[in-house]
Each structure stands twice: as structure tokens, then as C-alpha cells.
Amino acid sequence: xxxLCNNVTPLHAPHLDAHNIAAAQLFRTRxxxxxxxxxxxxxxxxxxxxxxxxxxxxxxxxxxxxxxxTNQTSRIDIDxxxxxxxxxxxxxxxxxxxxxxxxxxxxxxxxxxGRAKVIDPTSERPVVLEH
Numbered sequence: 001x002x003x004l005c006n007n008v009t010p011l012h013a014p015h016l017d018a019h020n021i022a023a024a025q026l027f028r029t030r031x032x033x034x035x036x037x038x039x040x041x042x043x044x045x046x047x048x049x050x051x052x053x054x055x056x057x058x059x060x061x062x063x064x065x066x067x068x069x070t071n072q073t074s075r076i077d078i079d080x081x082x083x084x085x086x087x088x089x090x091x092x093x094x095x096x097x098x099x100x101x102x103x104x105x106x107x108x109x110x111x112x113x114g115r116a117k118v119i120d121p122t123s124e125r126p127v128v129l130e131h
Contacts, residue, residue, distance in 0.1 A: 021049060022063035030067070034128050035117040038064055042119065057119075057126050 016024070025044045029037040038060050045056035069075070073091045080087040080095065086103070088096040110116040110129045118124050 018045065018049060018051060018055070018059045019063055019066075021045065022059045023067060026060070026064055026067055034064070034130055035119060038126070038128060039119050053120075053123070061126060 022041050022045060025041045026037055029040050032040070041060040041063070042053070042056045045051045045059060046053055049056075051059065075089050077087040077089050077095065084100050086098040088098060090096055107116060107127070107129070115130045117128050117130055119126050119128065
């Protein structure tokens, strides 16, 4: 007697969340500069994933930072940081302090050197710093 097995469960790929979709898109453009990679990722999230521009910007930025931090021992200490200070733990774990004034100074210097790039000229945001 020839019986067919009809109780096979079909395999489905796990649903990718927005962060994973952004990371995949950024990985494809990893050789681009930061400005182009983020621009393409934000556009992909808005057009292909129907995200709002605000949500797409934040998702793309966070995914980019996660990819960039691969194999890094330095990290931002979220528990110690506040809305007015970012605490960076360097490779040895020492705290490095960046106040809002410090970060605005770095942004001003980057603007003067032409390293502060606007991703979307229409909205003039987000701004990224090229190395």
C-alpha cells in the first residue's frame, strides 16, 4: 500500500523585525559611506516596509550603530547616560564623559570641516558625521 505523508509541517522563515531588515539593508551597502548607506536604508524602510520617515531614521541609525560596533569593546553606558550626558566606556572600561556642550562642539567642528552630512536635504535630517 502506498501512503503519502500529509502531516508535514511547512517551514516558514521567521518574521524579520524592522531592526533586522535595516541591518540586512545596511549590510548590503556596507562599502558605502555612512551618509549613502543610511540614506538608502531609510528609503528602503519607508518605501518597502511602509514605515514613517521618523521611525525609519531611528531604526536605520540604531542598526548602523549596532553593525559598526561589531567586535568593539568600547560601548555607551546606557545606565549611566542621561539626556544631558553620554557616558562612553572605553576599551578598558573607563568612563569618558560627553556632555551636550561637548557633543555640540564636536558637531560644530565637523560642520566647519565639512564632515557633517545631512541625509535628507529636504528635511535637513538626520545629520551624520563622516570619519
